[in-house]
Amino acid sequence: MQAKITVTETWLRKHRHLYDGATRHPFIGSIRDGNIDISAFKTWLGQDYIFVRAFVPFVASVLTKAYKGSDDGNGDVEVILGGVAALHDEISWFKKEAFKWGVQLSSIAPQKANQEYCRFLESLISPEVEYTVAAVAFWAIETIYQESFAHCLEDDSKTPPELKETCQRWGNESFGEYCNSLRNIVDRQLEKASDDVITKAEATLLRVLEHEVDFWNMSHRRT
Numbered sequence: 001m002q003a004k005i006t007v008t009e010t011w012l013r014k015h016r017h018l019y020d021g022a023t024r025h026p027f028i029g030s031i032r033d034g035n036i037d038i039s040a041f042k043t044w045l046g047q048d049y050i051f052v053r054a055f056v057p058f059v060a061s062v063l064t065k066a067y068k069g070s071d072d073g074n075g076d077v078e079v080i081l082g083g084v085a086a087l088h089d090e091i092s093w094f095k096k097e098a099f100k101w102g103v104q105l106s107s108i109a110p111q112k113a114n115q116e117y118c119r120f121l122e123s124l125i126s127p128e129v130e131y132t133v134a135a136v137a138f139w140a141i142e143t144i145y146q147e148s149f150a151h152c153l154e155d156d157s158k159t160p161p162e163l164k165e166t167c168q169r170w171g172n173e174s175f176g177e178y179c180n181s182l183r184n185i186v187d188r189q190l191e192k193a194s195d196d197v198i199t200k201a202e203a204t205l206l207r208v209l210e211h212e213v214d215f216w217n218m219s220h221r222r223t
């Protein structure tokens, strides 16, 4: 018997071009082929620290929505709580990494693409945004980083040794499993969602993909 095609699978096929644009961006390509401009990496590091700080309240809001909105026999709350805990670690890692690269986090202002992405996250915190819609954004945001950085760890990659730890942070297998758990949550929710919510969730996925591309563009210096 053939496995049923999930909603996320349908979307990823339909929006493959945009999805690949987010997960195979030239910034990621430049890490993978070893040509990364270190000043671009430092820009990304400082801007992503600001993003992750704004991501925390967003993920907390998804946690609240999971508690209220899922019939949580399926353990959504635990999976998302794991994500919150990982973010605590991630913030410490950014501070350590910034120190290593001489990046002064306290003096960095968010660039326009980052501001717009953070504003988008804030809009999703609203209680009016359904759990399913917010969960789709959460899954997509985590998965884009997982796929992007895992690409830099493949056998034929020439990722500089000093950037391997960064790539491991999101590209490792257990982060991949966590992203799969998020995807299962999302597909389970989408199975029982109304057409209206499915439409909103798909539009939200597209917005995330666009913001992620803009975010990479912000850091990537074209030569």
Ligand SMILES: Cc1ncc(CN)c(N)n1
Pocket (backbone or CB within 6 Å): 048, 051, 052, 055, 141, 142, 145, 212, 215
């Ligand atoms: C822009 C962005 N997107 C996703 C992630 C992964 N949490 C991140 N740190 N930054």
